[in-house]
Amino acid sequence: MSQRRFLVYKYRYIASLSILGLFLIWGLACSPGARTSAPVQEGKPIIAVSIVPEQSFIEAVAGDMVEVVVMIPPGSNPENYAPTPQEMAQLSKASLYFSIGVPTEKANIFPSIKDLNPGIKVVDLPKVVAAVYPDREFAPGQRDPHIWLSPQRAQVIVDTIADELAQLDPNHADYYRSNADTYGRQLLILDSSIKSTLSQLKQRTFIVYHPALGYFADDYDLSMLAIEEEGKEATAQHIQEIIDQAKKQDIKVVFYQASVSSKQADAIANNIEGYTEQIDPLAADYIENMQRITHTFARVLQQQR
Numbered sequence: 001m002s003q004r005r006f007l008v009y010k011y012r013y014i015a016s017l018s019i020l021g022l023f024l025i026w027g028l029a030c031s032p033g034a035r036t037s038a039p040v041q042e043g044k045p046i047i048a049v050s051i052v053p054e055q056s057f058i059e060a061v062a063g064d065m066v067e068v069v070v071m072i073p074p075g076s077n078p079e080n081y082a083p084t085p086q087e088m089a090q091l092s093k094a095s096l097y098f099s100i101g102v103p104t105e106k107a108n109i110f111p112s113i114k115d116l117n118p119g120i121k122v123v124d125l126p127k128v129v130a131a132v133y134p135d136r137e138f139a140p141g142q143r144d145p146h147i148w149l150s151p152q153r154a155q156v157i158v159d160t161i162a163d164e165l166a167q168l169d170p171n172h173a174d175y176y177r178s179n180a181d182t183y184g185r186q187l188l189i190l191d192s193s194i195k196s197t198l199s200q201l202k203q204r205t206f207i208v209y210h211p212a213l214g215y216f217a218d219d220y221d222l223s224m225l226a227i228e229e230e231g232k233e234a235t236a237q238h239i240q241e242i243i244d245q246a247k248k249q250d251i252k253v254v255f256y257q258a259s260v261s262s263k264q265a266d267a268i269a270n271n272i273e274g275y276t277e278q279i280d281p282l283a284a285d286y287i288e289n290m291q292r293i294t295h296t297f298a299r300v301l302q303q304q305r
Helices: 002-022 025-030 052-062 085-091 103-116 125-130 151-168 170-198 214-219 236-249 263-271 286-302
Strands: 046-049 067-070 096-099 121-124 137-139 205-208 223-226 253-257 275-279
Touching: 046 052, 046 085, 052 067, 052 151, 052 170, 052 286, 067 085, 085 103, 096 125, 096 151, 121 125, 121 151, 125 151, 151 170, 151 214, 170 286, 205 236, 205 286, 214 223, 223 236, 236 263, 253 263, 263 275, 275 286
Parallel strands: 046 067, 046 096, 096 121, 205 223, 205 253, 253 275
Antiparallel strands: none
């Protein structure tokens, strides 16, 4: 299974190179005609996801054919957010739940999901992705859940969504798979664009408070220095190590995300006579947000060294 999927993605990537010059990625990502149209139906299936980027994937594949429930709303922290009773009530009506592997799933959602909704199917996206691309770990036995920040892995997620929706709603299977193919081409072009944008940077090391960008760094030959350790604030020793590395490599920027406290990021930035820069790994409109993150990195890292 994994070898077959790998060959499919490899073929798609090679094919995308030949059409890269035919598309402007900015227009392609938001083109209103990019997705096949379909009639809205009564009694639409309810699909549950953990985070907003997954909602982007579902909507790209399913359009208006399903209703999406996001268990961790914008501005909330996937490390520890506890869904409200209203959100759990919505989950009780869902046919599918696409798990992305963030900590609050195990702590606050999975313990009650089967009692709440015995018929729900939970799709383990990290397991599916790991059959095609390797997991990375923060520490031995602690996998990095931020797989959606790799467009290559996002492609696997989108194909899995299409397959699951086709099984749930076989009358519209061709529609789901056609939309997944269309969005998949956009992801391939996005991946190529990110590679091109970041390939010429001399400074390839960056500092970030929450270690969300490990897969992104691995995909595009960058090096991530994370302040946070195993979901906890850094020790004084680790902070000093980060400061020493920043001064040694002339790094002046510390990235942080809106849903996570930036106090230690601010302290390190002040110590190295630098500044902080906000990114949002959980923003809506996946492709547009990945473009935004990429160009923020390019702008910031070009100013260094």
